Amino acid sequence: NCLCCITVKMSVGFIGAGQLAHALVKGFTAAGVIATHRITASSPDTDLPTVIGLRKMGAYFTTSNKETVNKSDVLFLAVKPHIIPFVLDEIGPDIEDRHLIVSCAAGVTISSIEKKLLQYRPAPKVIRCMTNTPVVVREGATVYATGTHAEVEDGKLLEQLMASVGYCTEVEEDLIDAVTGLSGSGPAYAFLAVDALADGGVKMGLPRRLAVRLGAQALLGAAKMLLESEQHPGQLKDNVASPGGATIHALHVMESGGFRSLLINAVEASCIRTRELQHLADQEKISPAAIKKTTLDKVLQQPGVTAAGVGVRTGLNLFNSSTSKHKKN
Amino acid sequence: MQLACLTAELAYQDAWCIHEVQRLAETQALLDRDWSKPFTLLQETSTDNVNTINKRDLSKIYSAPALRKTIFQVNMSVGFIGAGQLAHALVKGFTAAGMIATHRITASSPNTDLPTVIGLRKMGAYFTTSNKETVNKSDVLFLAVKPHIIPFVLDEIGPDIEDRHLIVSCAAGVTISSIEKKLLQYRPAPKVIRCMTNTPVVVREGATVYATGTHAEVEDGKLLEQLMASVGYCTEVEEDLIDAVTGLSGSGPAYAFLAVDALADGGVKMGLPRRLAVRLGAQALLGAAKMLLESEQHPGQLKDNVASPGGATIHALHVMESGGFRSLLINAVEASCIRTRELQHLADQEKISPAAIKKTTLDKVLQQPGGTAAGVGVRTGLNLFNSSTSKHKKN
Numbered sequence A: 001n002c003l004c005c006i007t008v009k010m011s012v013g014f015i016g017a018g019q020l021a022h023a024l025v026k027g028f029t030a031a032g033v034i035a036t037h038r039i040t041a042s043s044p045d046t047d048l049p050t051v052i053g054l055r056k057m058g059a060y061f062t063t064s065n066k067e068t069v070n071k072s073d074v075l076f077l078a079v080k081p082h083i084i085p086f087v088l089d090e091i092g093p094d095i096e097d098r099h100l101i102v103s104c105a106a107g108v109t110i111s112s113i114e115k116k117l118l119q120y121r122p123a124p125k126v127i128r129c130m131t132n133t134p135v136v137v138r139e140g141a142t143v144y145a146t147g148t149h150a151e152v153e154d155g156k157l158l159e160q161l162m163a164s165v166g167y168c169t170e171v172e173e174d175l176i177d178a179v180t181g182l183s184g185s186g187p188a189y190a191f192l193a194v195d196a197l198a199d200g201g202v203k204m205g206l207p208r209r210l211a212v213r214l215g216a217q218a219l220l221g222a223a224k225m226l227l228e229s230e231q232h233p234g235q236l237k238d239n240v241a242s243p244g245g246a247t248i249h250a251l252h253v254m255e256s257g258g259f260r261s262l263l264i265n266a267v268e269a270s271c272i273r274t275r276e277l278q279h280l281a282d283q284e285k286i287s288p289a290a291i292k293k294t295t296l297d298k299v300l301q302q303p304g305v306t307a308a309g310v311g312v313r314t315g316l317n318l319f320n321s322s323t324s325k326h327k328k329n
Numbered sequence B: 001m002q003l004a005c006l007t008a009e010l011a012y013q014d015a016w017c018i019h020e021v022q023r024l025a026e027t028q029a030l031l032d033r034d035w036s037k038p039f040t041l042l043q044e045t046s047t048d049n050v051n052t053i054n055k056r057d058l059s060k061i062y063s064a065p066a067l068r069k070t071i072f073q074v075n076m077s078v079g080f081i082g083a084g085q086l087a088h089a090l091v092k093g094f095t096a097a098g099m100i101a102t103h104r105i106t107a108s109s110p111n112t113d114l115p116t117v118i119g120l121r122k123m124g125a126y127f128t129t130s131n132k133e134t135v136n137k138s139d140v141l142f143l144a145v146k147p148h149i150i151p152f153v154l155d156e157i158g159p160d161i162e163d164r165h166l167i168v169s170c171a172a173g174v175t176i177s178s179i180e181k182k183l184l185q186y187r188p189a190p191k192v193i194r195c196m197t198n199t200p201v202v203v204r205e206g207a208t209v210y211a212t213g214t215h216a217e218v219e220d221g222k223l224l225e226q227l228m229a230s231v232g233y234c235t236e237v238e239e240d241l242i243d244a245v246t247g248l249s250g251s252g253p254a255y256a257f258l259a260v261d262a263l264a265d266g267g268v269k270m271g272l273p274r275r276l277a278v279r280l281g282a283q284a285l286l287g288a289a290k291m292l293l294e295s296e297q298h299p300g301q302l303k304d305n306v307a308s309p310g311g312a313t314i315h316a317l318h319v320m321e322s323g324g325f326r327s328l329l330i331n332a333v334e335a336s337c338i339r340t341r342e343l344q345h346l347a348d349q350e351k352i353s354p355a356a357i358k359k360t361t362l363d364k365v366l367q368q369p370g371g372t373a374a375g376v377g378v379r380t381g382l383n384l385f386n387s388s389t390s391k392h393k394k395n
Helices: A002-009 A019-031 A049-056 A065-071 A081-094 A110-117 A133-137 A152-163 A173-184 A186-203 A208-227 A233-240 A246-256 A259-283 A293-301 B002-012 B018-025 B038-043 B055-062 B065-075 B085-096 B115-122 B131-137 B147-160 B176-183 B199-203 B218-229 B239-250 B252-269 B274-293 B299-306 B312-322 B325-349 B359-367
Strands: A012-015 A039-042 A060-062 A074-077 A100-103 A125-130 A140-146 A166-170 B078-081 B105-108 B126-128 B140-143 B166-169 B191-196 B206-212 B232-236
Touching: A012 A019, A012 A065, A019 A039, A019 A049, A019 A133, A039 A065, A049 A060, A060 A065, A065 A081, A074 A081, A074 A152, A081 A110, A081 A259, A100 A110, A100 A152, A110 A125, A125 A152, A125 A173, A133 A140, A133 B274, A140 A152, A140 A173, A140 B274, A152 A166, A166 B274, A173 A186, A173 A259, A173 B252, A173 B274, A173 B312, A186 A208, A186 B239, A186 B252, A186 B274, A186 B299, A186 B312, A186 B325, A208 A233, A208 B199, A208 B206, A208 B232, A208 B239, A208 B252, A208 B274, A233 B252, A246 A259, A246 B239, A246 B252, A246 B325, A259 B252, A259 B312, A259 B325, B078 B085, B078 B131, B085 B105, B085 B115, B085 B199, B105 B131, B115 B126, B126 B131, B131 B147, B140 B147, B140 B218, B147 B176, B147 B325, B166 B176, B166 B218, B176 B191, B191 B218, B191 B239, B199 B206, B206 B218, B206 B239, B218 B232, B239 B252, B239 B325, B252 B274, B274 B299, B312 B325
Parallel strands: A012 A039, A012 A074, A039 A060, A074 A100, A100 A125, A140 A166, B078 B105, B078 B140, B105 B126, B140 B166, B166 B191, B206 B232
Antiparallel strands: A125 A140, B191 B206
């Protein structure tokens, strides 16, 4: 039983201790799929509010990314996309054969990660995934694509982990940016919608708390109906809109305002921005202006980390460096 | 205290079967009891029985939701006037929640061709074309018909209402006072509750509010709340808020279906296969809604947490705000609420035109035993909610 394998043997580490790491740890522990003493998270920044939350859940927090690597088998890269190259250079020398690197960074391609890690290991196991914050309540939406050296079992292992906190499926890598625009950013669209629906309820006389509650409950119920039904969303909408009734009047004003179009625009804008960020990361040089000096100092203070090791040089093209800066293990 | 001991015995044996308990409990001795106030059982504890259950165990069992469900199943029958989408969704939800045994559910409609009728029969509910039969077989009576049909129905079933009946109207825009005014022609103290629910009761994630009428007791409200809480969120509100609730959570699922359809279009435009796009869109909405319900944080705070600096999400949010996304949703809630009030006004003021009823439907109603043309108020220009002439002798 593979779930037992995860709980008994696997340790999971998070490079990065922000919203994503916090949400995943909360979901995994609620699902009981990992014992908290087998979870490590690290960040040079100890002031993040999520760090307190991680400690409260029983995860081990450290300022040393290297320590996380050494303690873990499955390694989630839960940092912002432009930090990924720094992190890969920092932990590259410590990666071993057992490690499964799972990148959750929007727009960062498998090939860019593999290119960097190949400087340190001959066959780094990389999986790219895109998830979203509702993993924190175990209703996330996750897709993943496996890298060149990751085995089918590695993919299945990740799928098992992520399926414990929501929906999870494998996709071709070139779909992941579109998924980012849809379900990655999707929760934000929903929060906006409930805020507005509640405003509508309050305008028509409802107290705020009740309006927020009813708005969120209506969305939740409708989404659940959709997921459990074979019917088309349009058919389900038709079933609710009785002739001459209140609902069809409301639907008309929504259509008149181009409601559908706004949502298509949103998915498109998020997807396009994701591809932009990927392009920036692949092509441009990482400017020192993108990193806080204090953060960099904290990283350099870690045992074993050198300035050359994290590639801090002006104009360094971090993803395309072909000079081997470190001897291969 | 046969029921308590039976329940305890079965619980200890881990043989918790609602239907088994029901069968055992439907003995004459239990049928003779007054079950009208189920929660007062908490005060009755008795140890003079062969099963030596002590008081602590009994009170633990009495407080269990399962026992309350059992009480409900043992003595309550539920009927639906109307066999359309709403009746179907409620029956599906109640049976999935195990709140009511299906043989205690009746639904009726003069129209046997509705696709939902097949669904109701499949679930084991008893379907009939006679509304009067539903009334006679039921204790809690849901009026699950369209608002303009309500006056006809009330005239048809009015003579058959008895003291035990709890009338629950789910019709948008139909006020408690209009229903009570009609039923007062037949009974001195009709128990009426008005509620507004929505279709996700079918998957037990509905949103329901209710307001109790003049003659309905607090326990009647609590009974309905227990029923509706088994299929989603349920709370009592002042009656004058119900139209706004209709605009928000009554119509709300339609807004969500529209949204997922559009989100999926966006995903497909950017390269995703349709099935995956619909799945991810619905899942994202569900997860976000669940986060909101389980969090004390403001929706705006949760949105901020998702929108990282310079990232994809904040770019998307900008195009939504530029298009007035929020405003469209406020407009929708307002439009639905206003239309609900319009329909209520129409029902209160205007005469029901014969043009609003199909002749064949009316004929079917008139063919029911006991139905007369005068009984259903079919006269041109009859003002159905404001008729003060007593057409029937009071029971």
